[in-house]
Amino acid sequence: xxxxxTTNRRATKRGRSRLHAILQVVLDRTEPAVEWLIQxxxxxxxxxxxxxxxxxxxxxxxxxxxxxxxTEFFTSLEWRPTAEPVPHYGILALLVGTxxxxxxxxxxxxxxGLGAAVYISEFSSGRMREILKVLIELLAAIPSVVxxxxxxxxxxxxxxxxxxxxxxxxxxxxSIILALMSVPIIVSVGEDALKAxxxxxxxxxxxxxxxxxxxxxxxxxPAAKNGLLAAxxxxxxxAIGETMAVLMATGHAIQIPHSLVDPIRTLxxxxxxxxxxxxxxxxxxxxxxxxxxxxxxxxxxxxxxADLVVKGIRNERAV
Amino acid sequence: MNxxxxxxxxxxxxxxxxxxxxxxxxxxxxxxxxxxxxxxxTEKIAWFVCLFATLxxxxxxxxxxxxxxxQAWPALSFSFLVENPHNYMxxxxxxxxxxxTFWLVWISLLIAAPVGVLAGxxxxxxxxxxxxxxxxxxxxxxxxxxxxxxxALFGVGAFVMFAGMGRSLLAASCTLAVMTLPVIITSTREAxxxxxxxxxxxxxxxxxxxxxxxxxxVLPNSISGILTGVILQVSRAAGETAPILFTGAVxxxxxxEHGIQAFFPYGLGDRCMALSMHLFTLSTQVRxxxxxxxxxxxxxxxxxxxxxxxxxxxxxxxxRSRKKW
Numbered sequence: 001x002x003x004x005x006t007t008n009r010r011a012t013k014r015g016r017s018r019l020h021a022i023l024q025v026v027l028d029r030t031e032p033a034v035e036w037l038i039q040x041x042x043x044x045x046x047x048x049x050x051x052x053x054x055x056x057x058x059x060x061x062x063x064x065x066x067x068x069x070x071t072e073f074f075t076s077l078e079w080r081p082t083a084e085p086v087p088h089y090g091i092l093a094l095l096v097g098t099x100x101x102x103x104x105x106x107x108x109x110x111x112x113g114l115g116a117a118v119y120i121s122e123f124s125s126g127r128m129r130e131i132l133k134v135l136i137e138l139l140a141a142i143p144s145v146v147x148x149x150x151x152x153x154x155x156x157x158x159x160x161x162x163x164x165x166x167x168x169x170x171x172x173x174x175s176i177i178l179a180l181m182s183v184p185i186i187v188s189v190g191e192d193a194l195k196a197x198x199x200x201x202x203x204x205x206x207x208x209x210x211x212x213x214x215x216x217x218x219x220x221x222p223a224a225k226n227g228l229l230a231a232x233x234x235x236x237x238x239a240i241g242e243t244m245a246v247l248m249a250t251g252h253a254i255q256i257p258h259s260l261v262d263p264i265r266t267l268x269x270x271x272x273x274x275x276x277x278x279x280x281x282x283x284x285x286x287x288x289x290x291x292x293x294x295x296x297x298x299x300x301x302x303x304x305x306a307d308l309v310v311k312g313i314r315n316e317r318a319v
Numbered sequence: 320m321n322x323x324x325x326x327x328x329x330x331x332x333x334x335x336x337x338x339x340x341x342x343x344x345x346x347x348x349x350x351x352x353x354x355x356x357x358x359x360x361t362e363k364i365a366w367f368v369c370l371f372a373t374l375x376x377x378x379x380x381x382x383x384x385x386x387x388x389x390q391a392w393p394a395l396s397f398s399f400l401v402e403n404p405h406n407y408m409x410x411x412x413x414x415x416x417x418x419x420t421f422w423l424v425w426i427s428l429l430i431a432a433p434v435g436v437l438a439g440x441x442x443x444x445x446x447x448x449x450x451x452x453x454x455x456x457x458x459x460x461x462x463x464x465x466x467x468x469x470x471a472l473f474g475v476g477a478f479v480m481f482a483g484m485g486r487s488l489l490a491a492s493c494t495l496a497v498m499t500l501p502v503i504i505t506s507t508r509e510a511x512x513x514x515x516x517x518x519x520x521x522x523x524x525x526x527x528x529x530x531x532x533x534x535x536x537v538l539p540n541s542i543s544g545i546l547t548g549v550i551l552q553v554s555r556a557a558g559e560t561a562p563i564l565f566t567g568a569v570x571x572x573x574x575x576e577h578g579i580q581a582f583f584p585y586g587l588g589d590r591c592m593a594l595s596m597h598l599f600t601l602s603t604q605v606r607x608x609x610x611x612x613x614x615x616x617x618x619x620x621x622x623x624x625x626x627x628x629x630x631x632x633x634x635x636x637x638x639r640s641r642k643k644w
Contacts, residue, residue, distance in 0.1 A: 031530045035445070041434050042441025045458040045504065048497055052465060055476035115372025123366055134632055135377050141628040142380075142621060143558025144467070145595045149602050149617050150383055153610070183376055211358050213365035234464070241466020243561040248603060268468045275475070275565050292472040296465070303464035307457060 056296060060289035067283065068290065079254050081274065081284040089287050091294070093254045097264035100257055101171060101250060102239045105178035109239075110232055112179070113186030117231070120187065121194040122216055133191075140184030144244040151177040151249030165261035167251055172260045174250035178242060182235040189234055193227020194220055226309050233306035241299045243268040267295050387618050394615030408571060408600070409607050413616055415572060419488075419591035420623075423563065424556045426492035426587075431500050432549050438500075439507025439545075444533055463501035467561040470498045474566040489587040491567025498562055499552040506548020510541040543638050547631050554627040558620065560595040568596040570604075594620050 027034075068089060076090025120132050155176060156168025163172075197220050205215045221228070251263025252273070271288050278285035351359065402412030442459075446452040474494030484490040514537050522532040538545075569590040585591050598616045601608050 027534060028528070028531060031528060034530055038437045038441045038445060041437035042446065042455060044434055044438055045455055045462050045501065048500065049458045049462055049465075051477060052462075052469060052473040052497075055481065056469065056472050059472070059476045059480075112372045112375055115369045116376055119366075119369035119373045123369055130636075132373060132377070135380075137632065138625060138628065139376065139380055141554055141558075141624055143560070143595055143624055145558065145560040145599050146617055146621055149598055149613070150387075152602055153613065154383060154386065180376070180380070187376075211362045213362045214358070216365070237464050241464075241468065243466065243468040244599065248599070268466060271468050271472070272561055272564060275471070280480075289472055289476070292469055296469045299464055299466055299469075300461060303461050304457075307460050 053296065056289055056292050060286055060293050063283060063286035063290055068287065073290070077254075077256070079270070081278075081287060087283065089283075091267065091270075091291060093256055094265055094267045094270055094291070095294075096256050097250070097254075098240060098266040098268070101174045101178060101246060101264060101266060102236060104171065104175035104260075105182060105239050106232070106236060108175065108179035109183045109186060109235055113183045113231070113235065114190055114228065116183070117187045117190030117194060117228075118216055118220075121191045122212060122220070133188075136184050136187050139180070140188075144181065144242060145248075147177050147181055148245040148248030151245060155249070159261065163261050167261075167263055169249050169251035170261045170263045171250065171257045174246050174264070174266075177245050177249045178239045181242060181245060182238045185238055186231045186235040189231035190228050193224040193231060196227060197223045230306040230309045233302055233309065237299050237302040237306065240302065241268060241295060243272050247272050267291050271295075384621070387614055387621070390610060391614035391618040392611075394609075394611035395618065399615055400619070404571070404597075408605050409609070409612070413594065413597060413619060416592040416594040416597035416616075417619070419568070419585070420557055420594040422488060422585055422591065423492055423495060423567075423593055424553055426488065427495035427499065427556050428549070428553060430493060431496035431503055431552065434496075435500050435503025435549075435552075436507050436545060438504045439511060440533060440538075442504070443508045443511040444529070444537065459501050459504050463505070465498075467498065467559055470494055470562045471565055473497065474562055479566055485588065486565070486569075486590055487567050487588045488585050488591050489567070491563040491591075491593075494562045494566045495556045495559060498559065499556050502552050502555060503548050506551065507541075507545050510544025510548065511537060513544060514540045543634065547635050547638070550627060550631040550634070554624045554631070557627065558595055558624045560593075560599055563593055564596060564599075567591065568593045570600060594623070 073089055073091060074095075075092055076088060077093045078088035078090045079093060080088040116132075116136070120129055120136075124132060151173050152169060155173050158168075159165060159170070159173055160168045165172075201219050201223055202215055205219045210218065246266050247269040250265060250269060252265050252269070253263035254265050255262065257264050271291055274284070275288050278288060399412040400417065401414050403415050404413065405411040442452070442455060446455065471494065474490060474497075478484050478490035478493045479486055482490075484493070518536050518540065519532055522536045527535070567590050569592055572590070572592055594616065598613070598620055601613045601616055
C-alpha cells in the first residue's frame with residue numbers, strides 16, 4: 001500500500017525529468033536562432049520609434065507637400081477644418097492653449113513636486129518614506145480618463161463656485177489636473193536625483209555644522225541640479241502630450257486665453273476630438289496627422305533634452 | 320553672568336581662549352546663539368513647507384477618491400458588474416466594457432511581454448557598451464515619452480490602415496502593446512541587472528553557454544522582478560483611452576450576459592467596448608446618465624487599476640524582504 005504512491009511518484013518524476021532533458025537539448029540546439037530573436041527584440045525599440053515617426057509622417061505627407069500653407073498653419077488663429085468652400089487650418093490658438101495649460105500646470109507642479117521630493121528624500125525616513133512613495137506611485141497610477149472625469153465632474157463645479165466663472169472646464173481646471181498628473185514623475189525622478197548625491201557630501205556638510213535645510217539648499221540642490229532639471233523636463237513632456245484629461249477638463253474653445261478661467265483647447269485634444277469625425281484620406285484627416293507630428297516633435301525634443309541632461313550628470317560623476 | 324555671552328564679538332573670543340572672566344557654566348555652553356536660533360527657525364520652516372507640499376498632493380487625492388466612492392455607492396453592486404449597459408447607456412451595468420478591457424489587456428500583454436522581456440535580456444546580457452546600444456537606450460527612453468495620442472495616430476496609420484486590420488480588437492491591442500513595451504523593457508532590465516554577476520560567472524565556469532546561463536540561472540532568479548514590471552504594464556494598459564479610441568474601441572455593443580459566450584464574445588477582428596472609453600462616453604457624450612452610474616464606472620476603473628498596481632507594489636516589497644544576496 002505504501003509503496004505504490006511512491007513508485008508512481010518516482011515514475012512520473014522520471015518521466016518528467018526525461019521530458020525536461022529533451023526540452024533542454026532542444027533549447028540548447030536552438031541557441032543561434034534564439035540569440036538572433038533576442039537581438040531582433042532588442043532592436044524593436046529603435047524600429048518602433050522610427051515606425052511611429054514614419055507612419056504618422058506617411059499619413060501627413062500629402063498635406064505637407066504643398067497643399068498646406070505652413071505660414072498660415074503656424075500663425076493663423078482660424079481653425080475651421082470643415083468650413084466651406086475654403087477650410088482654415090491655423091493652429092496658433094491650439095499651440096497657445098497647449099503652452100499656457102502646460103506652463104500653468106508646471107507653475108504648480110514644480111514647487112510641489114520638488115518640495116515633496118525633498119521631504120521624502122531628506123526629511124522623512126523609514127516606514128513613513130515607504131508609505132509616501134507608495135502613495136505618490138498610486139497617484140501616478142490613476143488613468144488619465146479618470147483625471148479628466150475628476151476635472152469635469154468634481155473640480156468644475158468647485159471652480160464655478162469659487163471664481164464665479166461661467167464654465168467650470170477651463171484653463172485653470174485643466175492645469176490643476178495636469179499638475180496633479182505630472183507631479184508623480186517629478187517627485188520620483190527628483191527623489192532619485194537627490195538620492196544619487198553621494199552620502200559623503202551630506203556627511204561633509206554635517207561635519208561643518210550645517211542643518212538639514214542648509215544641506216538641501218547649499219549642497220544637494222547644486223549637486224543634483226541636472227537630475228532635478230531632468231525631472232522638471234520629464235514632467236513638461238508628460239503635460240504636453242496628455243490627451244484625455246485636457247480633452248475633458250479644458251472646455252473646447254479655440255481661442256487665446258485672456259484670463260485663468262477662459263476655456264481653451266490644446267493640440268492633443270483637437271486630434272482626439274476630431275479624428276473620429278474626419279473622413280479618412282481627406283485634408284482634415286491629414287492635417288490632424290500634421291498636428292500629431294508637431295506634438296511628437298515637441299515631446300521628442302523635451303524628452304531628448306531631459307535624457308541628455310541626465311547623461312551629462314553621469315559623465316561628470318564618472319570623471 | 321555679568322555680561323551676555325556672544326560668540327560674534329572678538330572680545331569674547333579672546334576671553335574664551337585666555338583666562339575666562341565669565342564663568343562658563345553648562346547652561347551657557349549649551350545655549351543657542353542667535354545664528355543657531357535663526358538656523359533652527361529656517362529648518363522648521365523648510366521642513367513645514369516640504370511637508371505641506373507633500374500633503375497638498377496626497378490629501379486632496381484621498382479626499383477625491385473618497386468622494387468618488389461615496390457618489391458611486393448607490394450604483395455599486397454585483398449586478399452593476401455583470402449587466403450590459405442598456406436604454407442608450409443610461410441604465411444597466413458595465414459588463415461589456417469590462418470584458419472588452421480584459422481582452423484588450425490580455426492580448427496586448429501576449430504581444431508585448433515576450434518582445435519586451437527578450438529586449439531587456441538583449442540590453443542587459445548581450446549588448447556591448449557601444450554607440451548602437453546607446454541608441455537603443457535612447458529609443459527606449461523616448462518611446463516611453465511618446466504621448467498616448469501619438470500612439471493612437473501610429474495605430475491608425477500602421478495597424479488599422481497599413482496592415483489592413485481595420486478598427487479591431489487586434490489593432491487596438493497592438494497599439495496598447497507598443498505603448499507599454501518600454502515599461503516592460505526597462506523593468507526587465509533592472510530585474511536582470513539585480514542578479515549578481517558572480518551567479519553568471521559560476522555558471523560559465525561550469526561550461527554553460529550564454530543562453531544556457533540566461534535560461535537556467537538569470538531568468539529564474541529575476542522572474543519575480545520581471546513579473547512586477549509586467550503587472551505594472553497591465554494596470555497602465557487597462558486605464559488608457561486615447562490609443563484605443565480610434566483603433567478598435569466601440570461606442571456601444573451588447574454581449575450575452577450568460578453562458579460561455581459571455582466570456583469569449585469577440586473575435587480578433589471585432590470591435591469591442593472598453594471600460595476607460597465607456598467612462599469617457601458616459602461623462603461627455605451621452606445625455607441623461609445618472610451621476611451614480613458615471614461615478615460607479617470611474618470607481619470600478621480606479622479600483623481595477625489600483626488593485627493591480629498594489630499587487631505589483633506588494634510583490635516588490637515581498638521580494639525585497641526575502642532577497643538572498
